[in-house]
Amino acid sequence: MTHINYAFGHVNESFDGVRIDNEERLKQIVDLKKQNPELKVLLSVGGWGSGRFSEMAANDEYRRAFAADCDRVVKEFALDGIDIDWEYPTSSMANIPRHRTIRRILHF
Numbered sequence: 001m002t003h004i005n006y007a008f009g010h011v012n013e014s015f016d017g018v019r020i021d022n023e024e025r026l027k028q029i030v031d032l033k034k035q036n037p038e039l040k041v042l043l044s045v046g047g048w049g050s051g052r053f054s055e056m057a058a059n060d061e062y063r064r065a066f067a068a069d070c071d072r073v074v075k076e077f078a079l080d081g082i083d084i085d086w087e088y089p090t091s092s093m094a095n096i097p098r099h100r101t102i103r104r105i106l107h108f
Helices: 023-034 053-057 060-076 100-106
Strands: 003-011 018-020 040-046 081-085
Touching: 003 023, 003 053, 003 081, 018 040, 018 060, 023 040, 040 060, 053 060, 060 081
Parallel strands: 003 040, 040 081
Antiparallel strands: 003 018
């Protein structure tokens, strides 16, 4: 095993940070690096219908704060990175709001 993507983290309720499901379990996963130092552990943020990505991404201040909090999470939990699992960013099927700003950011 070379990589583990821990699911899930989410955009928090104030749109400016990360909320992690079961932080203790994430710490246990990161501890596996003691047995396998080459293992890479990433936190997957999002997922189908996770929500709040569109609102966060549509606001410059929220995006900057969210990115800074992702950096904090990487350092605090000794992660190797963040996987942004923002599925179907403008799809109504996932009950995710459509924003013109998002379409501009993603260039479609």
